[in-house]
Amino acid sequence: MLEVKNLNAYYGRSHILQGVNLEIQEGEIVSLLGRNGVGRSTTCKAIMGLVVPQGTVKYQGEDIAGLPAHAIAHKGIGYVPEDRWIFPALTVLQNLQLGQKNAKQKGRWSFEDMYEMFPILYERSNLRAGLLSGGEQQMLTMCRTLMGDPDLVMIDEPTEGLAPNNVALVKNLISEIAARKISVLLVEQKLTIALKIANRLYVMGHGQIVFEGTPQEFQDNPEVRKEWLEV
Numbered sequence: 001m002l003e004v005k006n007l008n009a010y011y012g013r014s015h016i017l018q019g020v021n022l023e024i025q026e027g028e029i030v031s032l033l034g035r036n037g038v039g040r041s042t043t044c045k046a047i048m049g050l051v052v053p054q055g056t057v058k059y060q061g062e063d064i065a066g067l068p069a070h071a072i073a074h075k076g077i078g079y080v081p082e083d084r085w086i087f088p089a090l091t092v093l094q095n096l097q098l099g100q101k102n103a104k105q106k107g108r109w110s111f112e113d114m115y116e117m118f119p120i121l122y123e124r125s126n127l128r129a130g131l132l133s134g135g136e137q138q139m140l141t142m143c144r145t146l147m148g149d150p151d152l153v154m155i156d157e158p159t160e161g162l163a164p165n166n167v168a169l170v171k172n173l174i175s176e177i178a179a180r181k182i183s184v185l186l187v188e189q190k191l192t193i194a195l196k197i198a199n200r201l202y203v204m205g206h207g208q209i210v211f212e213g214t215p216q217e218f219q220d221n222p223e224v225r226k227e228w229l230e231v
Helices: 040-048 069-074 092-098 111-117 119-123 134-146 164-179 191-197 215-219 222-228
Strands: 002-011 014-024 029-033 053-059 077-080 152-156 183-187 200-205 208-213
Touching: 002 040, 014 029, 014 040, 014 053, 014 183, 014 208, 029 040, 029 191, 040 053, 040 069, 040 077, 040 152, 040 183, 069 077, 077 134, 092 111, 092 134, 111 119, 111 134, 111 164, 119 134, 134 152, 134 164, 164 183, 164 191, 191 215, 200 215, 200 222, 208 215, 208 222, 215 222
Parallel strands: 029 183, 029 200, 077 152, 152 183
Antiparallel strands: 002 014, 002 053, 200 208
């Protein structure tokens, strides 16, 4: 579904991504692990067209590298950023409505699905999104992305700063996303979540992929965890 080859990206003169290679199959959850600052978020942004990419980004067989973000979104890739992009002056419901590509076309997700998974959003549906807590804004960002009915969704640090009960809700949502045959690229710090729900994982270090394998293969290589993940 997604094939990334020799992906490079820069911030000014800083060479952030240095030949990243990864792939995601249909319905697969892939975790992207690594310390802060190694390029995980930049990888998502380069795929999404929010950072200028150099290299090949093939989605459904088509090279999308360099396309604008809105064009990539319309091709079926969703992106949930770490910094919770919401429209604070609009209500929760209006934010969800903005996520729809076509309000007349029924997708895999409905408002009822969102409210069933996150009842707090139903309770806050007529409240301005800017008044939500950080955790509630994160839930809203994820739900708004799903309302666009993507076939692949990249989720950046979805449990960052969330209370334990909300972490469990997010974990269940990611599992439900995959159950609906939607592929997931998950950037996550919590190893317990990443290892439990991922089919495969990549570890990044210094802008490169330094390990690729299954959760079990990762656990069988403690030196990878020690060198590239532990502080």
